[in-house]
Amino acid sequence: MADDYYKTLEINRNATDADIKKAYRRLALKFHPKSSKEAGSTDRFSQLGEAYEVLSDPRKKATYDKFGEEGLKGGIPPEFGRGGAWSSKYAYHGNPEKTFKQFFGGDNPFADFYTNDVPLSFGGLQPVVVKTQDPPIERDLHLSLDDLFHGCTKKIKISRRVMNEGGYTSSIKDKILSIDVNPGWKEGTRIVFSKEGDQGPNSIPADIVFIVRQKSHPLFERQDDDLIYKTQISLEMVSHITCVFYQLNLKIWYKKETLKQTKKHLPQALTGFSVNVQTIDGRLLNIPINDIVHPKYRKVVPGEGMPLFQDPSQRGDLIIHFDIQFPEKLSPDRKHLIKKALK
Secondary structure (H helix, E strand, O other), X not given: OXXXXXXXXXXXXXXXXXXXXXXXXXXXXXXXXXXXXXXOHHHHHHHHHHHHHHHOOHHHHHHHHHHHHHHHHHOOOXXXXXXXXXXXXXXXXXXXXXXXXXXXXXXXXXXXXXXXXXXXXXXXXXXXXXXXXXXXXXXXXXXXXXXXXXXXXXXXXXXXXEEOOOOOOEEEEEEEEEEEEOOOOOOOOEEEEOOOOOOEOOEEOOOEEEEEEEXXXXXXXXXXXXXXXXXXXXXXXXXXXXXXXXXXXXXXXXXXXXXXXXXXXXXXXXXXXEEEEEOOOOOEEEEEEOOOOOOXXXXXXXXXXXXXXXXXXXXXXXXXXXXXXXXXXXXXXXXXXXXXXXX
């Protein structure tokens, strides 16, 4: 070989093993006969194969660095090879395509340079094998209703396999992924980190997908953009009948005045109480109930629900459900009084 191996690979004599690999990768792809139509490409491709085979082998490289091409190909006395140098006569096998395939791996050396997203073109060479992406890795992201109401930032550490410099070995490394949770996100929202999965020489890293899972809340249930608040009320709150009993402190079956007072308070009682609701953003709502409360009654408070994802300045509704606690039994006297009060 007439040219210097280092000059052939366009590197200096202090080049590292990674530098040698990078140089060969770049130049071999450039001058491969199937991707280059320039005159002399075939010879240059062969020279690159020989240069790489020598400089990538520590023993051959040691002999070449100390004794030059003459010592490498003519051989050196065995005693000089004790330090790890190549002492036998070296001859290149003359098949640069073999070197090329051994470097890139597989029968299609160009497969590593094609993806499903952007196939790269090397002259007239058409790829036979296309890299495929690993299936997505899905993980649940548990968020509180407060997180989904206000928005927040979540930091998640992942461990993944990363290819080392040179592309032949890999190691496990940690990475922090940051998720900006927007107000109004819903159960099932998917956050995709493209190609953040394990790296490999012959595959495209998988996408990592986080799926929002909403934690339960002690006060509210979420229904799309609305918030459901359940409150228990007794018949005392609805009718104030029991309240009248105790306020008057009279025996109802003997006093006509009791019946009159009950009739007086009953219309007001059926429509006259309020519910206090502590909101997620820390306000206390006092909501008057001016309707007759029956088991299917719902009180809707507009604009006090969850922020809308598309426009967080807009909000859903707060819907109050009433769980009316009926007494397990009534005395005959109370039954009689209620019947008369409702006439």
